[in-house]
Amino acid sequence: MIQHLCLINFKHELDAATRQNVIDAYNKLPALIPGITRFECGMDMQLLEGNSHFGIVAEFENEEAFQAYSVHPAQGEVIFPVVGDLMASYTTTQFKL
Template structure:
């Protein structure tokens, strides 16, 4: 059964310039390299609502195994360790099955 994954990130105010652009490039590369991804979208908040997170990723995986492979891939771990984790002040995520038909 397909699985949806939604995650939002809130970063510290001192996020270095260019970090979100680098993050976007690396996420594009990651999504192209990981099998089992049906849909993958991400981007920064457009900034018109106070209190929103700074960045979001939405993805649909073929199944839970594909999602697990994505989460545990060395590239995903590197992105989290190098670009997200050092600047993260808040994160929220949810995964839910998408019934077929």
């Protein structure tokens, strides 16, 4: 199993409707991309100063499934139209479970 973490920072504070649109867009991915065995995402709870604004935790069957996810057209078709102009930066990491 491969664990994938992604932390996103937005350019500015998002209103409630936009935050929900971001969450809804990301939550479409498991139905569109094979090999995802677990997928969770959400806005930061602001418990610590300096946290990223949004996080994703995803698990994949194997490295091949993760690689397929990383270049899957749904990333461009579903995610970037909603998130692309909002995103200031992101960072990712992957590790074996």
